Amino acid sequence: MAYFDAASTESLHPAAREALVAALDGGWADPQRLYGGARRARLLLDQARAKVAVAFGVRPDETFFTSSGTQAVHLAMLGALSARRRTGRHLVVGAVEHSSVLHTAALHEREGGRVTTVGVDRTGRVDPEEFAAALRPDTALACLQSANHEVGTLQPVAEVAEACRAARVPLFVDAAQSAGRVEVPAGWSLLAASAHKWGGPPGVGVLVIRKNTRWRSPLPEDEREGRRVPGFENVPGAVAAAAALEAYAAEMERDGPRLSALVDRIRERVPRLVEDVEVIGDPVRRLPHLVTFSCLYVEGEALLTELDRLGFAVSSGSSCTADTLRPSHVLEAMGVITHGNVRVSLPRGTSATDVDRFLAVLPGAVARLRRTAGMTTH
């Protein structure tokens, strides 16, 4: 089975496994206590925090471990909104943000806040000028992903951060899809990431709150993680996440360009091999490992099932694969075909042979499904 769904999750990195096992034995004590074992756990946690801080170019005391990327998103947004309530209750979000961001925005709106959604172009990219124009004197927070999770398009974080700085609005960047692979441009105030996307263990997220950023916990008071994240610290998880990030980011310096060339190969060949297909997302300003295309006249779920049968694990933003009946909000906002959608995201070490095998079986799979669906003409 060729695993092409790295955007959902990476398998555990060997460096993470080793660090996790060691920390389960050596870092299980309560890091807030004062005896030897506790101090050891505290030291491991501090070292992990320092490593992650270096990776994001921030200070350790700005870096917090959460129980997931989603929790980091929730805390970043709700905490910033809560702290700036006197400034106003206006929130700006990109139209193709991850559902955790949009659901938090919807909650904010239900509780009386205002939300402006900034649309995207055909490649899924927000226009920095349009984003800047959405900022108002009562804007409490702006949110923009570093890169889109469904189509891989990089967002103009640097330009938007500059506009936010000028308007004195904090910018929250959801870096879940790019962390460990692509550096996030500076200038943001809050950031969220998720360890399992870079080969860390599940159940570990990262929340960064820069100094001079106002933030107030939206949750009941708790003394853990610098009063930012409630609950007993997952020291082994944090240690493994940090070890994975360090190893992964180093590997990606080499492997990133190689994966990007494989993505170019898919981007170039799929439209030649399959009729009536559209490769979507920005061809250049994109994540190195992710490519998405839509095949006309094919049900997304059926294509995924067929590719699974042929030995390929891929994902889809098509409505039919989701629990909801709505099509993917990303594809909808981009104005591209929402059915027959395939997202290929290459994990570390993907072989060119597997990519070529995928390209060899794809045309037949699409043709079979089109015949089954009753397509006779093109």
Add this chain to the structure above:
Amino acid sequence: MGLRRRRAEREVPREATPPAYTGPMPVLTIDALGRKCPIPIIMLAERIGEVPVGQIIAVQADDVAARTDVPAWCRMKSQDFVREETLPRGWAFHIRRTY
């Protein structure tokens, strides 16, 4: 208040009833109501050849995905998306055959 007023000024004045559509009418209407995408798109692709070039074909569908997929299909296939008409249930999408 200032913000709200500025927003209001940008809004296009709304008429009591939308102006009646006076453009060309479809010569063929396909009923894809109750069918999920991509079926409405497949039906459109299969039957657009039945209308003469320059004439309009309409697809009725109630899968919300069709609102994105029909215009996107027109763009990909260089057909001319004319309009979306709201029906009591779903929408009718009008497409002019260009070739």
